[in-house]
């Protein structure tokens with residue numbers, strides 16, 4: 011993989027959940043590389059392991075989950091080996107994480123401005139009360155909340171879903187993080203609100219020189235704002251490409267299947283092409299390539315051997331036996 | 337071996353013409369059996385719930401088979417006596433006076449000692465289990481049906497019906513259970529029967545309240561609206577769609593209440609409003625023993641412990657069931673105890 | 677021309693807003709809506725959450741009683757039906773709910789769930805079990821699923837079961853209330869295809885509700901766009917997308933990310949402004965005017981009516997008067 015100024019690199023990550031029903035092999039050898047300044051899209055269907063991968067980066071895997079193996083290199087440092095104390099300084103300050111549900115992320119008992127101020131105070135000492143408050147107001151302005159001076163004094167329940175998500179974003183960017191991970195930031199809001207939130211995120215990215223990982227299951231979003239895309243299926247990344255070539259000529263059969271399965275407003279379709287079958291049980295995943303039971307190109311080797319993510323064209327990676335060069 | 341037996345059984349049923357029916361029945365019930373197995377497994381994982389279940393089972397066995405157990409022990413004693421191994425001829429009998437020494441200490445022959453009339457306390461405590469069992473079974477099984485019925489109607493229909501039912505139950509719930517039971521028992525005249533009536537009257541409103549609350553949230557479920565859209569009648573919705581989904585908390589409450597009823601019944605007897613002498617009732621025995629607390633502490637302590645252990649057992653079991661019967665909590669138990 | 681199967685006439689539904697038992701206002705969930713659905717047609721209904729789509733769907737099946745207005749089904753007002761006639765209506769008009777995870781009773785096996793409509797309507801069939809197995813096969817499941825409980829199924833399978841429950845009664849009209857929004861795209865494709873196939877096989881009429889424009893376009897013949905309790909535009913599916921008339925429709929379409937990077941980055945964007953107003957006190961005049969880039973004085977004062985401005989194109993906007 012290209013080493014061109016990587017900000018984050020995940021190597022061979024495995025995360026398992028130890029449940030009564032069995033060991034859930036949720037993340038199975040994820041390799042991923044995010045370049046400084048880009049917007050990286052991580053797409054995949056529900057349960058494929060997008061959130062778990064991102065939580066592993068921040069070492070926030072809830073029990074009974076555990077990182078079994080792997081390295082998460084952020085600015086040259088392996089985060090998985092850092093002491094907890096150091097890690098806490100990175101969370102929120104260097105890497106910020108926005109979760110899907112803005113309601114759960116805010117405490118209903120405090121004003122929204124106070125909650126943003128609190129994140130600032132948690133990471134910085136010796137800041138004056140007044141300067142913090144001024145910063146909160148300017149943060150509210152930077153996430154395009156109208157009437158910011160008044161809004162900072164309001165409680166979360168006085169905000170609409172889209173406005174709450176903006177407050178959550180304001181919290182996340184309060185320390186000017188280098189990397190912003192947005193985990194389905196617009197899944198619970200409507201398209202017009204989504205457009206407004208995307209505008210905020212793109213605006214911030216430009217003005218603050220952030221790198222962003224956008225986690226989503228919405229291919230339209232990816233097409234709209236991402237530079238490069240990683241497609242995830244059942245715990246591994248199956249394809250990485252720049253966004254234009256991915257949509258023009260998807261390589262992995264799963265990516266192709268996904269693109270054929272969605273309705274397009276720009277086309278007239280009479281039938282969609284669903285991907286047959288269902289996502290596999292991650293306690294007893296299929297051997298070899300985890301997609302092979304649903305793949306119409308599967309051959310003997312797909313059942314035996316898990317394909318590695320390999321670069322087959324400059325900047326295009328795919329984990330599929332169909333593309334073995336030799 | 338097991339397989340052979342099963343095959344044989346299948347063959348037999350086939351010959352009798354019931355084979356297909358039986359297999360169909362088993363298929364129908366498979367998921368239910370699996371669910372039960374899961375609950376059983378979850379229950380087994382909690383040591384406290386297991387202990388509670390054991391205590392509850394012991395209570396039921398003693399309550400149901402008390403006299404038979406006594407007869408068995410008496411048979412053993414007379415065998416030992418006829419063999420000349422013990423010198424005294426002994427019959428454990430809850431009512432026989434001067435069966436042993438007055439206020440006799442616990443001994444091999446009288447494991448719990450004797451009371452001031454020389455009656456064997458082991459026999460009395462054992463027989464007392466039956467009285468407690470009868471009271472709690474009767475009170476709870478009389479309290480639940482009206483509780484469920486009124487709670488369902490109140491929660492499902494709402495409005496004026498609900499208002500009326502809830503105000504009536506509020507009147508009952510306004511008084512502490514024991515005080516109300518005392519008042520009712522006193523006005524009915526002391527005795528086991530009036531204790532049971534008093535406790536039953538006190539008991540049902542708590543089920544109404546519980547069921548109503550559950551119905552209020554259950555009727556908002558989409559599957560209730562789905563049933564209405566198909567044209568299912570209100571009665572059928574209540575019985576088929578709501579009741580099965582709210583029954584778990586009722587079972588839990590009933591289990592917890594077993595212990596509470598045993599305590600309250602003992603309390604009524606203790607103050608003289610419950611079972612009358614010579615009926616062996618735990619609360620009454622505790623009361624009788626108080627006069628001799630210094631000379632014969634076991635007299636009160638042992639039946640008191642019986643009350644305590646019974647209540648404790650049902651409480652532990654009820655808490656365990658609460659977790660086992662709630663599929664969400666059941667799942668989280670599974671996760672939490674996963675091996676590393 | 678054929679008579680419509682359903683006519684919705686000036687339907688209104690207000691929900692009271694209570695604070696400490698005192699009514700302090702009303703949610704104008706559906707506020708004067710009229711349209712017709714033809715037999716065999718899929719009528720799409722799009723709008724953002726809270727715009728009143730579900731309420732409208734429930735009103736049309738008499739799962740709610742309207743504040744005013746009427747729904748005429750096959751020439752009869754559904755709110756006047758009683759007894760046997762109401763039961764017959766319940767058989768003919770069905771609904772599939774948004775969330776398959778909660779629309780099946782967790783304590784009933786699939787067999788019980790599917791036999792309920794048959795029992796309730798005393799549908800005479802020679803072999804109930806066989807009939808149910810056939811239903812399951814129609815939706816892509818099989819006999820082996822008969823005695824399982826809902827929790828043993830994935831979301832997509834649950835939605836298939838919910839659809840099978842509807843099919844059991846062979847209804848004429850089905851409200852599909854966001855039937856795939858809780859599902860993943862690969863499963864969504866299976867369900868949408870199936871619904872289309874069922875329609876051509878059984879001549880169903882659908883009201884297809886969704887907030888997802890691309891799904892509505894794929895499914896519907898005609899589409900109505902809802903905004904804060906009102907229908908602001910009705911158009912044949914392709915026309916709506918090629919030439920949206922109402923400024924709100926234009927805004928919705930331009931905000932929709934399309935899975936085609938070249939197209940979506942080059943398309944003209946009308947930036948969404950402001951927020952959806954409260955349905956408790958909607959703005960006077962046109963409800964969209966505070967957000968509308970073309971708003972004029974008239975829009976603030978006078979509420980536009982839904983009128984036909986071109987053949988088969990209805991829009992409620994003063995720009996076209």
Ligand SMILES: Nc1ncnc2c1ncn2[C@@H]1O[C@H](COP(=O)(O)OP(=O)(O)O)[C@@H](O)[C@H]1O
Nearest residue numbers: 027034036055056057058059060061062063292
């Ligand atoms: N607390 C948990 N217990 C067991 N398994 C879990 C838990 N959290 C996540 N998983 C497993 O990890 C997989 C990936 O989950 P997640 O990363 O949340 O998916 P998504 O791609 O939708 O964000 C899921 O399929 C699930 O089986």
Ligand SMILES: Nc1ncnc2c1ncn2[C@@H]1O[C@H](COP(=O)(O)OP(=O)(O)O)[C@@H](O)[C@H]1O
Nearest residue numbers: 691703705724725726727728729730731732955
């Ligand atoms: N039972 C109800 N009681 C009070 N308000 C309701 C009820 N159902 C819906 N509403 C309100 O009506 C409006 C429209 O809701 P709904 O029809 O569910 O919208 P949609 O389906 O388009 O998201 C919302 O503001 C909602 O809060």
Ligand SMILES: [Mg+2]
Nearest residue numbers: 060061193194
């Ligand atoms: Mg996720």
Ligand SMILES: [Mg+2]
Nearest residue numbers: 729730731854
């Ligand atoms: Mg809805």
